[in-house]
Amino acid sequence: MKAVMIVNPSAGKEKAVSYKEHLERELSKKYDEVEVLETRQEGDATKFAIDCAATTDLVVAMGGDGTLSEVIMGIAPLEKRPTLAFIPLGTVNEFARALDMPLVPEEVIDEILTYKPRNIDLGYIEDQYFTNSVTIGTIPRAMHEVPSEAKTMFGPFAFVMKGVQTLAENENYHFDITYDGKHWKGEAAIVMIGLTSYIAGLEHFFPNATPDDGLIHVMIIPELGFSELVKLAPDLWKGKIMESEHVQMLTCKTLTVSAKEPLVTNVNGDEGPKLPVEITVKPQFLTVLAPH
Ligand SMILES: Nc1ncnc2c1ncn2[C@@H]1O[C@H](COP(=O)(O)OP(=O)(O)OP(=O)(O)O)[C@@H](O)[C@H]1O
Missing domain, CATH: 3.40.50.10330 (Probable inorganic polyphosphate/atp-NAD kinase; domain 1)
Structure with missing residues (x-):
């Protein structure tokens, strides 16, 4: 071997x-x-x-x-x-x-x-495979601006600090989302798409997601004023953000996202393709060695 x-x-x-x-x-x-x-x-x-x-x-x-x-x-x-x-x-x-x-x-x-072999889902966006996340909107735009020295010094916290700062800037986009034949249209600051429970190092982002459930998990976060943001932040840390009245949760197997504004996606922390994008999940597609 x-x-x-x-x-x-x-x-x-x-x-x-x-x-x-x-x-x-x-x-x-x-x-x-x-x-x-x-x-x-x-x-x-x-x-x-x-x-x-x-x-x-x-x-x-x-x-x-x-x-x-x-x-x-x-x-x-x-x-x-x-x-x-x-x-x-x-x-x-x-x-x-x-x-x-x-x-x-x-x-x-x-x-x-x-470690044991485990078959995990892969996401597919345009011509690119991904393991964890696609984010679109204010936070992902800010992620591309985090200097590498800050990443080295603060680790994932650098992304969170930059993200919270950016959310408070009150920017909104006009999204048009199709998921498994259904449709969502509206204004939002961020669209988070994940295959697992983690995004940007934050545990419990999608608490129900597992790496092999064959599903794309989507969270749509609206524009938030500073006071709403302060109220929401502890929920984000505790993994209860999906219970908030402010956010909308979806699960699906196929998703298309477009916006009126010229937005670029962030795929697994790096700059990805521009909107519009089509995202699909390839269920249990890759065998990886994992602790359980
Ligand atoms: N010998 C090399 N010297 C410099 N860069 C390299 C070298 N080999 C590969 N790279 C590039 O380094 C980039 C960053 O790698 P990677 O993401 O694995 O590490 P990292 O930046 O330390 O991790 P993180 O993104 O989690 O901070 C990759 O996109 C890769 O193309």
Whole structure:
């Protein structure tokens, strides 16, 4: 059996290289051959994943959510997809959180051979696969403006601070949403779309979502005045935002989103395609190693 490690040496405060040998040793206990490939630039992880897919049983992405997305972009379209594993070295690590993995890389490496294969859903937006979230509106626009030094210093909190600040700016967009043949039209500040319970590192965003339920979960958040925002913030932290009278929740398998305004999506924390977009879910599409 063969395993391939795809390592982004620049990820997570550049600690990837020090974990590399540890993981290689661990995988060698089970796999006859372990190959280590280091990325140098954007696109390498996708290319490596495509090149090795036909001849490997396991691909391990070692980096942040960006590296993971690149590996998934490589293997998802293939007919024969190797099993995927992930060592979380990024700032937010939405995917690891959604799968209940420890966020300490050493722990994941120590436990990886005990993890079980689990078939998880993938989302598909235009020509791109995603594991966790698509966000549209004020917060995602602000996410693209968070400087990388702030991400390094404050981690997910940097996104939350920027998000709350932006919500209070009172911007609204005119959305037109079709979901499984039904229709929603109205003004909103943000549309959050998730496959799992986590968005931007916040647990319980979609408390009922599991990574393999075959559903797209949607939350539509209207424009909020400062006082409403202050009232809503604790609910957001406690995972009770969906009980708020202010937000609208939907679940579906296919979704199209357009808006009067020229908005750009944020896919798993990175800039994604412009509206209009079509989003579908590919149920239990990818096999990943997870703690349970
Ligand atoms: N050797 C390299 N040097 C610099 N950048 C690289 C290298 N290899 C890959 N990259 C790019 O680094 C980008 C960021 O990687 P990734 O998201 O995995 O880590 P991160 O930024 O630390 O994590 P997070 O996004 O969670 O903060 C990827 O989009 C990838 O294309």
